[in-house]
Amino acid sequence: MDPTPREEACFEAGIKFGALYHQFAGTPVSSESAASLEHAMEDAISNQPHCESVSVAIDPEALDTTHGYTELTGEHMTVEIVVDYENRAVVARMAMDEGYPLMRVESVSE
Amino acid sequence: MDPTPREEACFEAGIKFGALYHQFAGTPVSSESAASLEHAMEDAISNQPHCESVSVAIDPEALDTTHGYTELTGEHMTVEIVVDYENRAVVARMAMDEGYPLMRVESVSE
Amino acid sequence: MDPTPREEACFEAGIKFGALYHQFAGTPVSSESAASLEHAMEDAISNQPHCESVSVAIDPEALDTTHGYTELTGEHMTVEIVVDYENRAVVARMAMDEGYPLMRVESVSE
Amino acid sequence: MDPTPREEACFEAGIKFGALYHQFAGTPVSSESAASLEHAMEDAISNQPHCESVSVAIDPEALDTTHGYTELTGEHMTVEIVVDYENRAVVARMAMDEGYPLMRVESVSE
Numbered sequence: 001m002d003p004t005p006r007e008e009a010c011f012e013a014g015i016k017f018g019a020l021y022h023q024f025a026g027t028p029v030s031s032e033s034a035a036s037l038e039h040a041m042e043d044a045i046s047n048q049p050h051c052e053s054v055s056v057a058i059d060p061e062a063l064d065t066t067h068g069y070t071e072l073t074g075e076h077m078t079v080e081i082v083v084d085y086e087n088r089a090v091v092a093r094m095a096m097d098e099g100y101p102l103m104r105v106e107s108v109s110e
Numbered sequence: 111m112d113p114t115p116r117e118e119a120c121f122e123a124g125i126k127f128g129a130l131y132h133q134f135a136g137t138p139v140s141s142e143s144a145a146s147l148e149h150a151m152e153d154a155i156s157n158q159p160h161c162e163s164v165s166v167a168i169d170p171e172a173l174d175t176t177h178g179y180t181e182l183t184g185e186h187m188t189v190e191i192v193v194d195y196e197n198r199a200v201v202a203r204m205a206m207d208e209g210y211p212l213m214r215v216e217s218v219s220e
Numbered sequence: 221m222d223p224t225p226r227e228e229a230c231f232e233a234g235i236k237f238g239a240l241y242h243q244f245a246g247t248p249v250s251s252e253s254a255a256s257l258e259h260a261m262e263d264a265i266s267n268q269p270h271c272e273s274v275s276v277a278i279d280p281e282a283l284d285t286t287h288g289y290t291e292l293t294g295e296h297m298t299v300e301i302v303v304d305y306e307n308r309a310v311v312a313r314m315a316m317d318e319g320y321p322l323m324r325v326e327s328v329s330e
Numbered sequence: 331m332d333p334t335p336r337e338e339a340c341f342e343a344g345i346k347f348g349a350l351y352h353q354f355a356g357t358p359v360s361s362e363s364a365a366s367l368e369h370a371m372e373d374a375i376s377n378q379p380h381c382e383s384v385s386v387a388i389d390p391e392a393l394d395t396t397h398g399y400t401e402l403t404g405e406h407m408t409v410e411i412v413v414d415y416e417n418r419a420v421v422a423r424m425a426m427d428e429g430y431p432l433m434r435v436e437s438v439s440e
Contacts, residue, residue: 001217001218001219001220002217002218003120003215003217003218004116006114006117007116007117007120007215007218008120008214008215010113010117010118010120010121010124011120011121011123011124011200011202011213011214011215012124013121013124014120014121014122014123014124014125014126014127014128015124015125015127015128015213016124016128017124017125017128018124018125018126018127018128018129018130018131018132019128019129019131019132019248020128020132021128021129021132021356022128022129022130022131022132022133022356023132023244023246023247024243025355025356025401026243026351026352026355026356026403027243027260027264028239028264028265028267028268029264029267030267032263032267033260033263033264033266033267036256036259036260036262036263036264037260037263037264039256039259039260040247040253040256040257040259040260040261041260042256043252043253043256043257044247044248044249044253044256044257045248046253047248047249047250047252047253047288047289048248048289049288066429067429067430068267068269069267069268071355071403073356073401073403090121092121099396099397100397103121103125104118104121105113105117105118105121107111107112107113108111108112108113108117109111110111129358131246132246133354133356133357134353135245135246135291136241136242136245136246136293136353137353137370137374138349138374138375138377138378139374139377140377142373142377143370143373143374143376143377146366146369146370146372146373146374147370147373147374149366149369149370150357150363150366150367150369150370150371151370152366153362153363153366153367154357154358154359154363154366154367155358156363157358157359157360157362157363157398157399158358158399159398176319177319177320178377178379179377179378181245181293183246183291183293209286209287210287221437221438221439221440222437222438223340223435223437223438224336226334226337227336227337227340227435227438228340228434228435230333230337230338230340230341230344231340231341231343231344231420231422231433231434231435232344233341233344234340234341234342234343234344234345234346234347234348235344235345235347235348235433236344236348237344237345237348238344238345238346238347238348238349238350238351238352239348239349239351239352240348240352241348241349241352242348242349242350242351242352242353243352310341312341323341323345324338324341325333325337325338325341327331327332327333328331328332328333328337329331330331
């Protein structure tokens with residue numbers, strides 16, 4: 001069957017999460033540079049079609065700074081993205097869940 | 111509203127496309143190295159949850175080899191990904207569409 | 221032969237260029253989001269060892285905005301990085317040269 | 331001062347390491363997919379100018395497979411790259427050193 005608008009909206013939300021994660025994973029990050037990275041991630045992904053908002057929070061407590069900085073992974077951040085596709089809004093989040101950076105759909109508007 | 115299994119399946123398919131694209135965009139590629147890159151992209155993304163199959167075709171004709179190689183972008187490839195989430199199968203594709211690497215859901219099973 | 225300190229300094233400068241380029245190539249970018257991406261690239265790479273300064277300039281004129289945004293490549297930016305390794309300073313630059321984003325060492329201190 | 335050919339060779343070797351690391355860090359990898367990723371990394375970076383050989387070994391023992399796969403980082407691999415720049419050969423390696431993926435020049439030919 002063809003996808004419904006709600007299903008397309010969910011597909012679009014997934015694209016943004018995969019893009020955000022795999023574009024920026026591996027970026028050198030420290031507590032000093034976390035804020036500029038958060039902003040760049042938000043602004044970059046917001047460029048993509050149907051993207052209403054992107055919010056990235058890097059937890060400075062989660063950064064291992066034994067060597068002064070570390071490389072960004074899912075352990076360090078929570079992300080919320082809102083997509084609007086033909087007036088269907090999808091809210092999706094990424095957060096750690098039992099050691100895995102789980103991405104999931106929170107809600108889809110009717 | 112909570113997402114349906116079909117909507118979750120579409121979200122999962124989107125994640126795989128965003129991941130594949132943004133992990134590998136920028137990789138140095140030539141007609142000689144295209145095949146090993148295709149295989150690695152397929153195998154890498156197939157590791158992700160709910161991923162049934164990944165098929166990547168890099169078009170050697172699309173590679174600008176003025177400098178011997180180029181960097182992979184959406185212009186160079188078509189991708190098909192099949193996701194199975196709680197017995198809902200999603201088939202999604204990426205291909206060039208009017209100069210833009212368009213990712214879209216082809217079908218969702220009932 | 222073992223490398224000299226000047227040679228090690230050049231190796232370190234090369235690492236920073238390769239890292240910057242391949243971490244961020246493919247990032248969605250528009251004239252609105254270029255500034256936050258420049259800052260994040262500068263701050264991220266500055267975390268790496270022996271890095272004195274990083275300066276990234278994304279040229280908004282070079283961005284193809286047919287689709288509202290594009291993906292960052294070497295065509296869009298010039299970069300200058302200064303490395304200090306055991307008191308040897310290396311200044312290196314990346315800029316377009318006959319269609320290729322050429323990275324080169326400008327000077328090495330004695 | 332201008333760089334010597336040996337210094338340029340070291341700069342080129344550094345570029346390859348930074349590129350390899352930051353292009354592929356974050357790639358989903360399992361013991362089943364490690365071999366195709368190794369080959370793709372070798373072939374991709376070998377495209378770059380002055381690159382004589384690239385050898386990547388991903389250690390399957392180092393992969394955390396609690397979730398079936400993990401994301402590639404420096405902990406999982408050793409890399410050797412040989413660059414030839416105007417007949418100066420540089421051999422450089424990346425391996426873990428006290429918890430840090432250290433990249434270093436092993437030797438530079440006269």
